[in-house]
Amino acid sequence: MFRYAPTLILIAGCASSRAPTVTTAALLTERPADNGLVEQQIDLNGDEVADVYNFYRERAEASRLLVRKEVDLNWDSKIDVRTWFTDDGAIEKEEMDGDFDGRVDWVDHYKGGRRVMSEVDTDYNGAMDLFKYYENGKLRRKERDAKGDGRIDFWEYLDESGNVLRTGRDLDGDGIMDVRED
Ligand SMILES: [Ca+2]
Ligand SMILES: [Ca+2]
Ligand SMILES: [Ca+2]
Numbered sequence: 001m002f003r004y005a006p007t008l009i010l011i012a013g014c015a016s017s018r019a020p021t022v023t024t025a026a027l028l029t030e031r032p033a034d035n036g037l038v039e040q041q042i043d044l045n046g047d048e049v050a051d052v053y054n055f056y057r058e059r060a061e062a063s064r065l066l067v068r069k070e071v072d073l074n075w076d077s078k079i080d081v082r083t084w085f086t087d088d089g090a091i092e093k094e095e096m097d098g099d100f101d102g103r104v105d106w107v108d109h110y111k112g113g114r115r116v117m118s119e120v121d122t123d124y125n126g127a128m129d130l131f132k133y134y135e136n137g138k139l140r141r142k143e144r145d146a147k148g149d150g151r152i153d154f155w156e157y158l159d160e161s162g163n164v165l166r167t168g169r170d171l172d173g174d175g176i177m178d179v180r181e182d
C-alpha cells in the first residue's frame, strides 16, 4: 500500500531546451549540503527511497537557484543522470550511466544552453572512445578512439545537413592523421 506525502511540488529547473516536467512527488527531506547548498530528496515511486536529489543555492535577492540535479532512473539507489545548471538556469553539463553499472558512459557539455560536445563510452569499458562536436546545435565532427589507447584514430567531418564531408584515420597509433578521404 502506498502512502503519499501531503507535499506536492513542482520539479523545477528543467533545461531551457526541453519541455517543462510536472510531476507529483513526495519531498522526503531538505537539509544543508556541502558548499552551502540545500539538498532536497524526492521520492517519485512511493517507496520512500529518494530517486531525485536537487541541490539549490539560496540567494538573498531572488528565489533559490537549482545548481545540480541527480536522478536514479531505475530505482536501484545509484545515480544515473547528473545535470548541472548555470546561474541563469541553463543546462551546463549532463552525465549519464546508460547501463546502470554505476559508471558514467555519456557526458554532454553545453554552452548558452546548447550542446557543444559529447563524450561517449560506446563499449561501456570505462574509457570514453567517441567525441562529438556540435556547432549551432548540429553535429559537425566525430572523433573516435577505436583502439582504446587514449589517442584519436578516426575523424569524421559533417556538413550542416549531417552529410559526411571527409574522414581521416591514424594508422600507426601516434594520434596524427595518416589517411584522409574527401
Ligand atoms: Ca523511490
Ligand atoms: Ca540507478
Ligand atoms: Ca555505465
Ligand SMILES: [Ca+2]
Pocket (backbone or CB within 6 Å): 120, 121, 122, 123, 124, 125, 126, 127, 128, 129, 148
Ligand atoms: Ca570505451
